[in-house]
Amino acid sequence: DVKVTQSSRYLVKRTGEKVFLECVQDMDHENMFWYRQDPGLGLRLIYFSYDVKMKEKGDIPEGYSVSREKKERFSLILESASTNQTSMYLCASSLLVGEQYFGPGTRLTVT
Amino acid sequence: GQQLNQSPQSMFIQEGEDVSMNCTSSSIFNTWLWYKQDPGEGPVLLIALYKAGELTSNGRLTAQFGITRKDSFLNISASIPSDVGIYFCAGPPPGGAQKLVFGQGTRLTINP
Numbered sequence: 406d407v408k409v410t411q412s413s414r415y416l417v418k419r420t421g422e423k424v425f426l427e428c429v430q431d432m433d434h435e436n437m438f439w440y441r442q443d444p445g446l447g448l449r450l451i452y453f454s455y456d457v458k459m460k461e462k463g464d465i466p467e468g469y470s471v472s473r474e475k476k477e478r479f480s481l482i483l484e485s486a487s488t489n490q491t492s493m494y495l496c497a498s499s500l501l502v503g504e505q506y507f508g509p510g511t512r513l514t515v516t
Numbered sequence: 517g518q519q520l521n522q523s524p525q526s527m528f529i530q531e532g533e534d535v536s537m538n539c540t541s542s543s544i545f546n547t548w549l550w551y552k553q554d555p556g557e558g559p560v561l562l563i564a565l566y567k568a569g570e571l572t573s574n575g576r577l578t579a580q581f582g583i584t585r586k587d588s589f590l591n592i593s594a595s596i597p598s599d600v601g602i603y604f605c606a607g608p609p610p611g612g613a614q615k616l617v618f619g620q621g622t623r624l625t626i627n628p
Contacts, residue, residue, distance in 0.1 A: 436614050448618045455614055495558050503547040503608045507558035
């Protein structure tokens, strides 16, 4: 079975802090994704990566950056957290076109 | 960005009832995916469809790839309490093979 893990299930940070969210997949997938999920807005793609050191902006990249130094690991960085970044963050990976496998999510609260 | 139109947005049913939901798009899709998300968890892939007209089952779940390639349907038979959650349809948009677009979800609530 594909396993996608995220470093924290719950995280509380203060406004202005730098925040790192880590995601690791164990199935040698090429593609990795970061989404945020908010009530009424569904799943929105922040960034994705189709290879090591490669990244592409999704629909809402502002205020975020990413890093992919190793194939199995994809990090989401909030350079200066703000309250409007309070959300559920979901990481996913895929090998085939379409089929993405999600991690359990990180619920981030910025106060 | 492009989204899929999923309906209904929510359903309140009795345990044991059958459930139907659907997803439509203005564009042709070559793949349809159905996910379920339990409260506080990430979405889990239930069924993947790759061919127009395809009908695929996974236990009590059955999904169909519409013949026009612009819609898909998910049915759940004889619902049980653990079916509660949000069901999402998704698919790779035209020209954006590595990404997915998602429906807004159907929230299923079951009264025992």
